[in-house]
Amino acid sequence: MTNIPSHNRRFVLKTRPAELPSNENFSIERLPVFPPTDGNLLVRILCVALSPWQNQRLKDFKNYTKPFEIGELIDCDVIGQIISGEAGDFCPGKLVTGRLGWQEIASASPADLQLVSNDFEETLWLTALSxxxxxxxxxxxxxxxxxxxxxxxxxxxxxxxxxxxxxxxxxxxxxxxxxxxxxxxxxxxxxxxxxxxxxxxxxxxxxxxxxxxxxxxxxxxxxxxxxxxxxxxxxxxxxxxxxxxxxxxxxxxxxxxxxxxxxxxxxxxxxxxxxxxxxxSYPERWAFAREKMMTLCRDVKIKEIKTIVHGFENTPTALRDMLSGKALGKTIVKYGESER
Ligand SMILES: NC(=O)c1ccc[n+]([C@@H]2O[C@H](COP(=O)([O-])OP(=O)(O)OC[C@H]3O[C@@H](n4cnc5c(N)ncnc54)[C@H](OP(=O)(O)O)[C@@H]3O)[C@@H](O)[C@H]2O)c1
Structure with missing residues (x-):
């Protein structure tokens, strides 16, 4: 397993876009990474999923979601690999999914993560099964x-x-x-x-x-x-x-x-x-729906379509491209490969 990196880079909101977001609406923060404490885990983020609700939350209008604050990390579902810390089945090397946002390294509680089984292609955990x-x-x-x-x-x-x-x-x-x-x-x-x-x-x-x-x-x-x-x-x-x-x-x-x-x-x-x-509004239906979608994926009755973009720096442009119709299916930005 890799050593713990000394720094994390993360995108935070700098200014609100009027319509579609662009690079100028975000800034990159560079923060030191500390070993995990209080039962938390350090996760290296491998890929992030982009969604239109991110643009919704960049703006400030009356809605059911809370706008991002200026300076707040941009939230989203990710797949990551645990690099430090251990709790039950969660240990270094394991792949997890969770809401960890546009950053390279995250500290997270196991309660906020879900283990990714390797029965399915990794990206399905951000598409059909998410x-x-x-x-x-x-x-x-x-x-x-x-x-x-x-x-x-x-x-x-x-x-x-x-x-x-x-x-x-x-x-x-x-x-x-x-x-x-x-x-x-x-x-x-x-x-x-x-x-x-x-x-x-x-x-x-x-x-x-x-x-x-x-x-x-x-x-x-x-x-x-x-x-x-x-x-x-x-x-x-x-x-x-x-x-x-x-x-x-x-x-x-x-x-x-x-x-x-x-x-x-x-x-x-x-x-x-x-x-x-x-x-x-339907958290109690989530596990049932995931089981059904797993069966459909296993039986090859349903497929994902996706656009893969490479590189942390390209995340804001990938969001803009997705929102303006340039991407096909789910846009996933790859920040790195998993290590065995
Ligand atoms: N209710 C819920 O619980 C829930 C959960 C997830 C997502 N959502 C919502 O569902 C919607 C779809 O989400 P998604 O993740 O699947 O996004 P998506 O449809 O993959 O991406 C957005 C697509 O919208 C189209 N588009 C953008 N601006 C447009 C415009 N002005 N006129 C017509 N088409 C436009 C583009 O496709 P074209 O090339 O076809 O224009 C673009 O690719 C979003 O509004 C999202 O917030 C709701």
């Missing part, structure tokens, strides 16, 4: 109630959460329509994830194409975006449709996060039901 897969599973299971033959529409269909919602809909026997921002993404959603169709919302004929892709209307809308694209989907809802609100990437990324849906009339006209979903 927030993206479990959010899609819980939202669909608890509120989507997918039925064979129904039509499902999913925004950010080649995104981290959306790609799992697409696959869960296909497994349930639904007619699945993806919506994404490039032709390449649409091809992957259709050809690799099994959607019946995937439409590019930047296509000037998007509205017409969506209407002809779902002649019987959309029974279930898994919305990660809000805004104008969701308004177009509302024009195509079936009677008594369900709208599952899972994310607000569109308004989060804008300078006006308080503005969102406009086309409320169609919700009323179709007597649609809206379910707002936050995974934080």
């Amino acid at each position: 927030s993206p897969g479990l959010t899609a599973y819980c939202a669909m299971d608890l509120f989507g109630r997918p039925m064979p033959g129904q039509t499902l529409a999913v925004t950010s269909a080649a995104g981290s959460v959306g790609s799992f919602a697409i696959q869960l809909g296909v497994i349930a026997g639904m007619r699945v329509i993806g919506i994404a921002g490039t032709k390449e993404k649409c091809d992957i959603v259709r050809d690799e994830l099994g959607a019946h169709a995937c439409l590019n919302y930047k296509d000037p004929l998007f509205s017409e194409k969506l209407a002809s892709a779902c002649p019987g209307g959309i029974d279930l809308f898994f919305d990660t975006l809000g805004g104008e694209i969701a308004d177009t989907v509302f024009d195509n809802l079936a009677k008594y449709a369900t709208v599952l609100i899972v994310g607000r990437t569109n308004s989060n990324n804008s300078g006006t996060p308080h503005l969102d849906y406009v086309n409320m009339r169609q919700l009323w006209a179709k007597e649609a039901r809206i379910h707002c979903f936050s995974r934080y």
Whole structure:
């Protein structure tokens, strides 16, 4: 096992972005690393998972999440390797996952970590078996109630959460329509994830194409975006449709996060039901959802799509690229390789 490094580098918030974040919004702090005390463990971070909620928390607006403070470490799920300290099954060399943030070395309590079993590819612990897969599973299971033959529409269909919602809909026997921002993404959603169709919302004929892709209307809308694209989907809802609100990437990324849906009339006209979903409200469902996703991964019924970026310094740019639609699936930034 490696010696304990003398210093840790970590990204903290310097200024709040107006819309998308860039390098200038963050500063790198260099802090000494001390041997672990009080039963804590030292973890070397190998890869970090980027998510739109990080941009949401960089800004300060009324929301269910707490904004990062200026000077606060940017939080996120990571995979790391224990380099010092021991507690039960947690010992040097073991891989763990937890919310340790954009830093190279973390001191963490075993209670905040989970051991990563090597039955699965490492990155699955940040995708299918973590927030993206479990959010899609819980939202669909608890509120989507997918039925064979129904039509499902999913925004950010080649995104981290959306790609799992697409696959869960296909497994349930639904007619699945993806919506994404490039032709390449649409091809992957259709050809690799099994959607019946995937439409590019930047296509000037998007509205017409969506209407002809779902002649019987959309029974279930898994919305990660809000805004104008969701308004177009509302024009195509079936009677008594369900709208599952899972994310607000569109308004989060804008300078006006308080503005969102406009086309409320169609919700009323179709007597649609809206379910707002936050995974934080269902901790008791987490283990069940993870077991189900593990089985789907083992049986190769579900797959992850991801973009890997290398280097600690590139984390802010990778976040910006992900938010602006340049990445496919989950963006994971690799800070190092595990040591045997
Ligand atoms: N409710 C919960 O418990 C929960 C849990 C996890 C995540 N979420 C939320 O779910 C959403 C998706 O998260 P994720 O991690 O899966 O992110 P993601 O979809 O992988 O990444 C964001 C994607 O959004 C699209 N996008 C960005 N700005 C857009 C705009 N203005 N208009 C249209 N599309 C835009 C881009 O894809 P295109 O190329 O398609 O434009 C981009 O790749 C986020 O809002 C996140 O906060 C909620």
